[in-house]
Amino acid sequence: MLTTTDTNSDTLTLYGKPFSSRLLLGTARYPSPKILSQAVTTSEAEIITVSLRRESARGQDGQRFWDLINELGVTVLPNTAGCRTVREAVTTANMARELFSTPWIKLEVIANDDTLQPDIFHLVEAARILVEDGFQVFPYTTDDLSVAERLLEAGCDVLMPWGAPIGTGRGLANPYALRTMRNYFPDTPLIVDAGVGKPSHATQAMELGYDGIMLNTAVALAEDPARMAKAFAMSIDAGRLAWKAGIMEERDMAVPSTPVAGTPFFDLDAG
Amino acid sequence: MQIVVNGTPQATDAQTLLELCETLGFGKARVATAVNGDFVAVPARAARKLCADDKIEIVAPRQGG
Numbered sequence: 100m101l102t103t104t105d106t107n108s109d110t111l112t113l114y115g116k117p118f119s120s121r122l123l124l125g126t127a128r129y130p131s132p133k134i135l136s137q138a139v140t141t142s143e144a145e146i147i148t149v150s151l152r153r154e155s156a157r158g159q160d161g162q163r164f165w166d167l168i169n170e171l172g173v174t175v176l177p178n179t180a181g182c183r184t185v186r187e188a189v190t191t192a193n194m195a196r197e198l199f200s201t202p203w204i205k206l207e208v209i210a211n212d213d214t215l216q217p218d219i220f221h222l223v224e225a226a227r228i229l230v231e232d233g234f235q236v237f238p239y240t241t242d243d244l245s246v247a248e249r250l251l252e253a254g255c256d257v258l259m260p261w262g263a264p265i266g267t268g269r270g271l272a273n274p275y276a277l278r279t280m281r282n283y284f285p286d287t288p289l290i291v292d293a294g295v296g297k298p299s300h301a302t303q304a305m306e307l308g309y310d311g312i313m314l315n316t317a318v319a320l321a322e323d324p325a326r327m328a329k330a331f332a333m334s335i336d337a338g339r340l341a342w343k344a345g346i347m348e349e350r351d352m353a354v355p356s357t358p359v360a361g362t363p364f365f366d367l368d369a370g
Numbered sequence: 371m372q373i374v375v376n377g378t379p380q381a382t383d384a385q386t387l388l389e390l391c392e393t394l395g396f397g398k399a400r401v402a403t404a405v406n407g408d409f410v411a412v413p414a415r416a417a418r419k420l421c422a423d424d425k426i427e428i429v430a431p432r433q434g435g
Contacts, residue, residue: 125433125434125435126433126434126435127433127434127435128433128435129433135433148434148435149431149432149433149434150431150432150433150434150435151402151429151430151431151432151434152429152430152432153376153377153427153428153429153430154376154396154399154401154428154429154430155376159399160430160432161399161400161401161429161430161431161432162399162400162430164430164431164432164433165400165430165431168431177434178434178435180434180435186407187407189409190404190407190408190409193402193409193411194402194403194404194409194427194429195402197402197409197411197412198400198401198402198429198430198431199431265435315435316435
């Protein structure tokens, strides 16, 4: 298996590439390229997501962004954002592979505009086609276990279930489902993608045992994106450390933390 | 002939996709192309002949989430 999580060194390995950071940072909606660069640098994110769009300025806009990516020196994960059909996604993936010189593709096939939820049927079909063509696919999916199984059967080594709809910042809409998914696929790298609005959401996902967090809007639209990116990096580290440390089980009834034995005055009212 | 480039109808004398890219100033630019929804790799542009009403996509790297 090419993709594993090395718990000894705590290196995250995705399709054979090791990473020390577990934050995957989107590059859209920042106030400026400079602030985007600052966010990447301060968070120490090693993977950034990118896209491709129609070029209207004789290649200059794309070239400027390409230069910025190269200056950052990070791993690039292109997406198929906005695609609604298998054909659109496959064509976009091929264009992205040529543009960014990488077999990695964050596969998004969107079902509708209101929720931007994954079209799981087309997602699985597109994943199968792309894997057979040599792509290393990061599918943006739901927390549905049967879909996850189909994606793994198609050859995906990583799954990226949503926390909540893209751009909502609502956090983990269904922690129970995400916990179940983690338990059901203990050896598959799972990255929560979308819906994470604040660092505590990221910590919660990492405490569930998730391997990483993919986010964009929560950082890009913060008053201080660079500082927020750092906050997310710290929250992800905290959640990861807690997961590795072993979190206590919840109880319904109180249990004194201070030892009861030896409590002074314990028997005054006993007569 | 009339074709559609990135959603905008326009006339062109270009016979191939490579010619079109050069005519539009994308000759050496970092762009990827598709014709009528099918990806056309850089080495294949010269052999990809254009027909009237073809829909061409020319895309470049951009910010994404």
